[in-house]
Amino acid sequence: MSEFQDCYTVSNLNRKIRDLLEYQLIDIWVKGEISNFHHHPSSGHMYFTLKDGGSELRCTMFRMNNSYLKFKPSDGMEVRLFGLVTVYEKRGQVQFKVTNMEPLGLGDLYRAYELLKRSLDEEGLFDDRHKMKIPPYPNKIGIITSGSGSAYQDILNVLSRRNPNIDVLLKSVKVQGNGSAEEIVDAIEIFNNYDDVDLLVIARGGGSIEDLWSFNEEKVARAIFDSSIPIISGIGHETDYTITDFVSDLRAPTPSAAAELAVPQLDDLLSYLAETKNRLIRSVIQLLEQKWQIKDQLQKRASYQQPIKKIERQFEKLNILHDRSVKLINVKYEKWFQHTEYLSKQLLSLGPKQVLERGYAIPFNQSGEIIRRADQISIGEGFELKTAKGSLGAKKTSDISK
Amino acid sequence: MPKKKKETSFENDLERLEELVNKMESGDATLEESLVWFEQGMDLIRSCQAQLNNAEQKVQELIQNTNGAIDTKDVK
Numbered sequence: 001m002s003e004f005q006d007c008y009t010v011s012n013l014n015r016k017i018r019d020l021l022e023y024q025l026i027d028i029w030v031k032g033e034i035s036n037f038h039h040h041p042s043s044g045h046m047y048f049t050l051k052d053g054g055s056e057l058r059c060t061m062f063r064m065n066n067s068y069l070k071f072k073p074s075d076g077m078e079v080r081l082f083g084l085v086t087v088y089e090k091r092g093q094v095q096f097k098v099t100n101m102e103p104l105g106l107g108d109l110y111r112a113y114e115l116l117k118r119s120l121d122e123e124g125l126f127d128d129r130h131k132m133k134i135p136p137y138p139n140k141i142g143i144i145t146s147g148s149g150s151a152y153q154d155i156l157n158v159l160s161r162r163n164p165n166i167d168v169l170l171k172s173v174k175v176q177g178n179g180s181a182e183e184i185v186d187a188i189e190i191f192n193n194y195d196d197v198d199l200l201v202i203a204r205g206g207g208s209i210e211d212l213w214s215f216n217e218e219k220v221a222r223a224i225f226d227s228s229i230p231i232i233s234g235i236g237h238e239t240d241y242t243i244t245d246f247v248s249d250l251r252a253p254t255p256s257a258a259a260e261l262a263v264p265q266l267d268d269l270l271s272y273l274a275e276t277k278n279r280l281i282r283s284v285i286q287l288l289e290q291k292w293q294i295k296d297q298l299q300k301r302a303s304y305q306q307p308i309k310k311i312e313r314q315f316e317k318l319n320i321l322h323d324r325s326v327k328l329i330n331v332k333y334e335k336w337f338q339h340t341e342y343l344s345k346q347l348l349s350l351g352p353k354q355v356l357e358r359g360y361a362i363p364f365n366q367s368g369e370i371i372r373r374a375d376q377i378s379i380g381e382g383f384e385l386k387t388a389k390g391s392l393g394a395k396k397t398s399d400i401s402k
Numbered sequence: 403m404p405k406k407k408k409e410t411s412f413e414n415d416l417e418r419l420e421e422l423v424n425k426m427e428s429g430d431a432t433l434e435e436s437l438v439w440f441e442q443g444m445d446l447i448r449s450c451q452a453q454l455n456n457a458e459q460k461v462q463e464l465i466q467n468t469n470g471a472i473d474t475k476d477v478k
Contacts, residue, residue, distance in 0.1 A: 137413040147463065160459050167460040169474065190464060190472055269454055276423055277447050283426040284440045291433045 010092070018087035021094065025085035030057065030096060031104060034077045046073065050081060050096065058088075061098035071103055077111050078104040109209050113216050117243055120218070125225050125247050132230040132249045134261070135198045137269075140167040141262055142197035142229070144187045147172030151205040151234070151255035158259035163266045169197055175204040180214040185223040192227055200227065201262055202244060203234040203255035215242035224248055234258025356388035363394070374399060412453050419446040 008016070032050040039046050044063030049056050059081065073079065082100040087093065103111075120126065141159070145152050147170055159166060171190060173183040184202070191200055202224070204215065214220060215235050224231050224247045233248035234255040245251040252258035356362070363371040364384040377383055382395045422443045426436050461477040 135413070137411070137416065139411060142464075156461065164459040165454060165456065167462070169462050169464060170477070171464040187464075194464065194472060266454060270451070273447055273450055273454075276419055277444070279423050279427065280440060280443045280447070283423065283429070284436055287426070287429060287431065287433065287436050290429070 011089070014087065014089045014092045017092070018089050021085055021087055023084070027082070027084065029080050029082055031078070031080040032057070034073055034079060035075050037073055037075050046098075048073070048075075050079075058093055058095040059098050060095055061101065065099050066101070069101060071112050072115050073101060074111055074115060080104055109213065109216075113209075113243070116216065116218055116221075117246065120221055120243065120247065125221060130225065134230050134232065134250050136264060138166060138198035138263065140169055140197045142191045142200045143168060143170045143203065144173055144184060144191070144200060145170075145203040145255070146175045149175065149205060151175075151203045154205075154254075154256045155201065155203060155234075155259040158256050159263055162260065163263040163269075165266065166263050174214075176207065176211045176214060181217040181220050184214060184220050188223040188227050188231075191229055197229060199262055200229050200231045201234060201255075201258045202231060202248065203258055204236065205255060206237040206240065212236050212240060212242055215244035217243070220244055221247045232258045232261055356386070359388075361385045361387045364391075412450060415446050415450050415453075419443055419450070422446070 030050065032052045035049045035051055035056075037046070037048040044067070046059075046061040046066050048059050048061075050059050051057070061081075061083075079101050081096060081098045082102075083096055083098040086095055086097045088095055103109075124130070143152065143155060145155070152170065152172075156168065159168060169191075171187040173187050174180040175184075188200070188202075191197060202215075204212065212235060215233075221243045224233075224244060230249045232250045232252055233242070233245045234252040234257055235242045235244055236254070238253040241251075250261060252261050362385070364386060365371050365377055366382065366384075371377060371383060377396050379396050379398060382393060385392050385394050422439045425431060426439055426443070431439065462474045463477050465473055465475050467473050
């Protein structure tokens with residue numbers, strides 16, 4: 001070959017290569033890992049490199065082919081491609097024209113999960129500011145899970161052990177397979193429309209990533225996000241993190257744990273009440289002691305001043321209050337911390353019933369009002385005396401003193 | 403039809419109770435006020451305890467009627 005004759009131009013050579021290669025390798029499968037993935041925004045075509053440990057192949061997948069894909073390809077994804085080898089003449093580049101793409105193994109689910117997680121996260125669906133407060137003392141809890149599953153039984157067991165006061169409303173749903181995500185979405189909406197529960201628990205027992213897949217679906221995530229009832233999720237085991245977990249208001253590692261988080265322990269509530277009672281009693285005792293000291297001081301001061309009727313009346317009032325305080329303070333030396341009933345009795349002792357038990361009686365005039373002054377009724381007028389056990393009729397016969 | 407949530411729920415009682423105790427612990431109250439609060443507080447504690455001791459878990463299921471309406475069914 002002479003130096004100048006039969007010399008290819010670049011274009012000529014590339015066309016020659018193309019003629020030799022094209023339609024030689026058609027309808028073939030090739031597998032590898034996607035890298036440099038680019039989905040052209042306006043044309044809708046996909047451009048990427050398929051590689052394995054030793055080599056790379058430029059690939060294109062046109063919109064008419066990629067619009068049917070059920071998953072979103074991305075870098076790192078293991079796929080197998082169907083198509084033909086072509087040559088892009090302009091660049092002298094061998095490339096694979098993809099007509100179909102399939103994910104390899106389970107990798108695609110993990111990647112689809114990662115992708116959705118990333119996009120929802122960027123959208124802000126997982127932000128703390130959207131998390132609703134879990135009501136501390138729900139009256140009724142809605143459960144979304146399979147009514148025949150063990151997760152539901154676990155939840156019921158925990159709820160009745162921790163706090164049997166709280167009612168349960170189940171919406172049984174398919175927790176895996178076709179139509180499952182739709183049922184979960186429906187259930188969330190039904191609970192929101194029905195508006196009878198304070199809290200929702202979405203749960204499912206452990207399983208493979210395919211089993212848990214409904215809880216990674218975007219529609220489920222959006223329904224949870226839109227719910228105006230707070231939601232606790234308990235999906236799978238400790239190590240499983242579903243999209244549902246991220247978007248829920250509170251994530252529990254398992255269904256049982258979700259039930260634990262959903263209701264306060266009855267014993268805790270009872271001891272909280274007991275402690276509150278102690279605080280109440282301590283504060284009233286403190287206050288009484290403090291007022292009593294002031295009273296003492298006033299009395300000392302008043303003793304070298306002219307006794308004034310008003311002060312006397314106040315002392316009288318304080319004396320009465322002091323009597324009540326003494327009763328309460330006496331309680332301090334009893335074991336009232338543990339005994340509600342005892343305290344109730346103490347409280348009752350402040351009431352009229354106990355006073356009557358001690359032998360007092362209350363006079364009522366004929367219109368049923370308490371007679372506080374002797375001149376409230378005239379001589380000859382009848383009245384009623386109420387004692388601890390029964391009442392008796394009486395009549396005013398004289399005025400003993402004005 | 404959805405039931406209306408109870409007005410005097412346990413949560414409200416607890417909140418009121420906490421409020422009363424805080425007011426009393428602040429020590430600004432008059433003696434008479436605080437005795438009234440004390441008795442109110444004890445009433446609330448009794449009512450809370452009564453609610454807690456009324457332990458009867460009701461379990462129901464939401465079901466769809468043949469006409470598509472949502473209803474509840476007692477399970478337990």
